[in-house]
Every structure is written in C-alpha cells, then in structure tokens.
Amino acid sequence: MTLQDIETIAVIGAGTMGQGIAQLCAQSGFTTILYDINATVLEKAETTTMASLAKLADKGKISSQEQEEILDRITFTKDVLQLRAEVVIEAVVERLDVKHSILNEVAQQNKPSTILASNTSSLPITRIAAKVQGPERVVGLHFFNPATIMKLVEVISGAATAPEVTQLMKELALRLGKTPVIAQDAPGFIVNRVARHFYVESLKLLEENVASHESIDRLLQASGFKMGPFQLMDLIGVDTNFSVTSAMFEAFHQDPKFRPSRWQQQKVDAGHHGRKTGRGFYEYPTQK
Structure with a gap:
C-alpha cells in the first residue's frame, strides 16, 4: 500500500485525542470514521468538532464551504461494523486488554493490508502487537494534545512492525501537516x-x-x-x-x-x- 491508496481513516475512541485526530484527518482530505461505544462521548465529540471548525471559519482560516465539506467527510458512529478503512488509529484507554480486543475485532473485518495504529503514549507497541492479528502491520502513531495544532507525531516501530508500515505512517504524518519522528519501542518512547x-x-x-x-x-x-x-x-x-x-x-x-x-x-x-x-x-x- 502507498499513501495514495489511503482514502479512509478510522479512529477508535472519541475522547479528547480521538476527536482531535479525526478532525485533523478530515481537514486533511480523508474520509474519516470516528467510533465510540459511548453515545454521550460521541455526541460531545461531534459538538466539539462543529465548534472547532466554526471557530476556524470565524477566523477566516477555512471558508464556510470548506467547513461543510470537512464535516461531510466525518462519520460519527457507535457501529463497530462501520470501521472499514485503510488505516485504523485506536485512541482508547491505556489498557492492553481493551486495545487487544478492539484491534482484533477491527482486524477481522478489514483487509490484511489495513494498518492498525495505536495512539498509546506509554504502552509498548510490541506488547500491543503480540496479541493482534498481523503484528507486522501494528505501529505506534502518537499524537499530542491538541492533535489539530501540535506538530509533533511519534512513529513507533514494534519488534514485529514491517519497515514499510513505519515509512508509510511517516508519510501519512507529513500529509497531515505534522513533523514525524521515528522512535524505537521503549517505555514512554521519546517525549x-x-x-x-x-x-x-x-x-x-x-x-x-x-x-x-x-x-x-x-x-x-x-x-x-x-x-x-x-x-x-x-x-x-x-x-x-x-x-x-x-x-x-x-x-x-x-x-x-x-x-x-x-x-x-x-x-x-x-x-x-x-x-x-x-x-x-x-x-x-x-x-x-
């Protein structure tokens, strides 16, 4: 897969980080799916996204037409079956069992080529990948809050991560307007x-x-x-x-x-x- 093959990005977890990542992806032109099991969290994420884009429009940073187009590119959903994408980014609670469960569920309904990225800020990518189908496609993609503003993104390779996956995620980070830094798998990574x-x-x-x-x-x-x-x-x-x-x-x-x-x-x-x-x-x- 190349960067040009990536059309849809799915984000799991509609909390502060997940919402910001989803908004960023939509602003960058990708069809975006934001999933959360909690309806209240999902509704808050939609409200936050709308308010954030309205603020950008008020400041003249995007046009009203761009504002509508960005919103049209985002789907807010509680239906896990809608999580079909070339890249999936999980931003759920920092618990290995939760990450293993949701990533394996998503892996089963997507192509073997779908990249499974984790926004974890502390858990080893190697440990996340160890119990996920296709560990070679599991990679760390660590954004910083607020994701729409902060430039740095850590791209982390686990022991099994394929080099081409790491390289593709670096290219994706650049496409999102970020400054990617490649890091090896270590507690807390760099930052x-x-x-x-x-x-x-x-x-x-x-x-x-x-x-x-x-x-x-x-x-x-x-x-x-x-x-x-x-x-x-x-x-x-x-x-x-x-x-x-x-x-x-x-x-x-x-x-x-x-x-x-x-x-x-x-x-x-x-x-x-x-x-x-x-x-x-x-x-x-x-x-x-």
Missing part, C-alpha cells in the same frame, strides 16, 4: 520519557509543600514554558497523565524516579480529571 519529570518533580514539590501548584506553574511559565505542569495536566486529563506515569513506573520496574504521585491519585479517585470534568488542579466553572 513522555523526557517530559515525565516535568510532571513528577512538580508533583513532588507539591507533596512536600515547597510551593503551591499555582506558584509552580507561574515559575515554569516565567522560565519559558507555555503552560505550567498543573495547567497542562488539567488540559491533557489528570487521569490520563496519571495512567501514563503509572505505566512507565511499571515498565521501569518501579524505578523511584517515575513514582506516581499520591496527590494525583487523589484527584483521579475524586473524579477531578481537569478541564473535561470542570475541575482538576484548577476549577473550570464553564465546563460541563
């Missing part, structure tokens, strides 16, 4: 391994009562970061960030430098997941 301590050390400062989360954010912003760690965790999702840290802690055999924070665990347990729930380290009264 999350390097960035983990941006969060972990900030959380340790908070645990030790060295400074408030507001002060830590202001300090790091004053140092040149666009957002402080607590602001960014709220944007990404406190639960998602905690899940990645926990996975890396296990992957590195409980290395103390990756130890998850009890403060973050408390936020997750309380349902304070950040912007998407209206409350995280900060409160967002306008969020529903």
Whole structure:
C-alpha cells in the first residue's frame, strides 16, 4: 500500500485525542470514521468538532464551504461494523486488554493490508502487537494534545512492525501537516520519557509543600514554558497523565524516579480529571 491508496481513516475512541485526530484527518482530505461505544462521548465529540471548525471559519482560516465539506467527510458512529478503512488509529484507554480486543475485532473485518495504529503514549507497541492479528502491520502513531495544532507525531516501530508500515505512517504524518519522528519501542518512547519529570518533580514539590501548584506553574511559565505542569495536566486529563506515569513506573520496574504521585491519585479517585470534568488542579466553572 502507498499513501495514495489511503482514502479512509478510522479512529477508535472519541475522547479528547480521538476527536482531535479525526478532525485533523478530515481537514486533511480523508474520509474519516470516528467510533465510540459511548453515545454521550460521541455526541460531545461531534459538538466539539462543529465548534472547532466554526471557530476556524470565524477566523477566516477555512471558508464556510470548506467547513461543510470537512464535516461531510466525518462519520460519527457507535457501529463497530462501520470501521472499514485503510488505516485504523485506536485512541482508547491505556489498557492492553481493551486495545487487544478492539484491534482484533477491527482486524477481522478489514483487509490484511489495513494498518492498525495505536495512539498509546506509554504502552509498548510490541506488547500491543503480540496479541493482534498481523503484528507486522501494528505501529505506534502518537499524537499530542491538541492533535489539530501540535506538530509533533511519534512513529513507533514494534519488534514485529514491517519497515514499510513505519515509512508509510511517516508519510501519512507529513500529509497531515505534522513533523514525524521515528522512535524505537521503549517505555514512554521519546517525549513522555523526557517530559515525565516535568510532571513528577512538580508533583513532588507539591507533596512536600515547597510551593503551591499555582506558584509552580507561574515559575515554569516565567522560565519559558507555555503552560505550567498543573495547567497542562488539567488540559491533557489528570487521569490520563496519571495512567501514563503509572505505566512507565511499571515498565521501569518501579524505578523511584517515575513514582506516581499520591496527590494525583487523589484527584483521579475524586473524579477531578481537569478541564473535561470542570475541575482538576484548577476549577473550570464553564465546563460541563
């Protein structure tokens, strides 16, 4: 398969990342299918997509006709049987059993040439591919939030990933207007391994009562970061960030430098997941 053969991209999981990836694919001219088992999540994704495109139109970045054409290219569905595409990108919860289940279900109803990509930010591609039909076509395609804006995409090869699949996903990332970086399969890949301590050390400062989360954010912003760690965790999702840290802690055999924070665990347990729930380290009264 070549880049020219890719006409349809299916995205599994209509959360923040899945919605952004689907919108990006549709904006780039691909017929796009966005699937989620949860009707409420799917409806929110459709509303978010419409609002995002309307904002782009208001700013003059796309025309009203382009806005309509992009929306026409996206199908929002709860029907897993509609997931027929040349490329499938899963953006579901960071659990191997869930990823194995949905990828195998999709693999059975698609051609052997269909590429199965994972947006995982921490789970090894090799472990995902190990229990999926056709492990040579399983590859990591890790976007960053917000997917429609952030330029970087990590393209990760598992032990079984065919080199031509990795190369094709690099070409696809370029077609999507991204800057692809090829990475080998390792815990956290490149970005999350390097960035983990941006969060972990900030959380340790908070645990030790060295400074408030507001002060830590202001300090790091004053140092040149666009957002402080607590602001960014709220944007990404406190639960998602905690899940990645926990996975890396296990992957590195409980290395103390990756130890998850009890403060973050408390936020997750309380349902304070950040912007998407209206409350995280900060409160967002306008969020529903």
